[in-house]
Amino acid sequence: MATTHQPGSSMKDLGWxxxxxxxxxxxxxxxxLAEIDQLLIHQQIEIFEALTNIDTKNRYAVRNTMGQQVYFVHEESDFWMRICCQSERGYLLHIVDNFGQEVIRVERPFKWCAGCCWFANADCCAWEVNVESPPGNIIGRVRQNQSPWKPYFDIIDASGNSVLKIRGPCCACQEICCRSDVEFNVLSADEGSEVGKISKQWGGLVREWMTAADNFGVSFPRDMDAKVKALMLAAAFLVDYMYFEMDYHVS
Structure with a gap:
């Protein structure tokens, strides 16, 4: 698995x-990303976090539909920001390939008053992530948009053009009474057609109630630009932190 992976290790042994x-x-x-049409994101369960309610750095395995690992993702963030700001913290996500090479970097700057969809027309109140591939080369960003209630996001390319829209459900949560998958529809720039989906998958009662370790599916057309697929992957992480990276239900 990714936690034991070292650069140069055998892909066959690791299932990469x-x-x-x-x-x-x-x-x-x-x-x-060029030849696939779906990614499955599995957040790793952190036992220390589950037992203490202290947020640790998130780690994710990103797999294809055959179960082969495509990327491993690990968070870089400040300890005190995780304690004080929890899911609203700023972070860097380092996305590495099967050789341990960082191929994508996702940065969410910390903002004091971000999150409320009513005021997301103002930059200071909108959550966003900047996406680089390779690190140092901006390929685009994902930005929260103003809306009356539902989650709205723009996927924006390196030239500043909105290439896709994301529209989430009115209630983006999963609890004991809401066990179905939560779907965020990905639409064309003119919102005329649906081109993909980001789905928060129901992980089972115990996992959902006891931990904040989430599973996501990201689907897109096989012939979509691989850079835009990378932006959709970054969008899934933004959705996770904004809506599902919550305090545990146990103490």
Missing amino acids: MESPGKISGLPSGLEY
Whole structure:
């Protein structure tokens, strides 16, 4: 698994997806996304966090539909920010491939008053993540948009153009009485058609009630630009922190 992976380890032993080879014009590491139409994100359960209610750094395994690991994701954040701000903390997510090379970096700047959808037209009140691939090269960002109630997001490319819209449900939560998957629909820029989906999957009563370790599915057209697929992956993490990275129900 990713927790024991070292650069240069055998992909076969670890169940990693084999690299399809370099693709001209595509940042190294994004070629894994070129030929797939779905990603499955599994957040790792942190026993210390479950027992103490103290937020630890999140870690995720990103797999394809065959169960092969595509990426491993680990969070970089300040300890006191995790204690004081919890799910509203700023963070860096380092997304590495099967050779331990960081291929995508996702940054969410901390904002004092971000989160409320009513005021998300103002930059200071909108959550957003900046996405780089490779680190240092901006390929786009995901930004919360103003809405009367439902979660709205824009996926924006490196030129500042909105290329996709995300529309979430009125109630983006999962509790004992709400056990179905929570779906965020991904629409074309003109909102004329649905092109993908980000789904928070129901993890079972014990997992949902005792931990904040979440499972997501991200689907998109196979022929979508791999950079935009990477932005959708980053959007899934933003959705996780905003709506599902909550305090545990046990003390």
